[in-house]
Amino acid sequence: MKEYLLLFRGGDAERKQFSPQQIEAHMKRWTEWIGGIAQSGNLVGAQPLTNEGRVLSGTSKKLTDGPFIEGKEILGGYVLVKAANFDAAVKISEACPNLELESGTVEVRETGVMDDHY
Numbered sequence: 001m002k003e004y005l006l007l008f009r010g011g012d013a014e015r016k017q018f019s020p021q022q023i024e025a026h027m028k029r030w031t032e033w034i035g036g037i038a039q040s041g042n043l044v045g046a047q048p049l050t051n052e053g054r055v056l057s058g059t060s061k062k063l064t065d066g067p068f069i070e071g072k073e074i075l076g077g078y079v080l081v082k083a084a085n086f087d088a089a090v091k092i093s094e095a096c097p098n099l100e101l102e103s104g105t106v107e108v109r110e111t112g113v114m115d116d117h118y
Helices: 012-016 020-039 086-093
Strands: 002-009 043-048 053-057 062-066 075-083 105-110
Touching: 002 086, 020 043, 020 075, 075 086, 086 105
Parallel strands: none
Antiparallel strands: 002 075, 002 105, 043 075, 053 062
């Protein structure tokens, strides 16, 4: 099995409009979705991310506050899963609660060794 990183972006503006009951229900769907991945034996790890961070850049290693990007592109968290192939990882992603939100996305990326391009 290969490992795939599922990256979550968007939905922040929509979630800010949720009532407390909607927030609770949405979080329950996240818990159930990740719990189902764990129960299937395909979960490697998962964590939400805060909006605070620092960005280190370039050869000068300049450190700035960040990330300062448009809200729909803020990385909100990740799940690392095991799957037989890319299509199976995408299938796991299709039930992600982030996709219940119009601006929610799930980026699916295969992890692996660095190739000759690096």
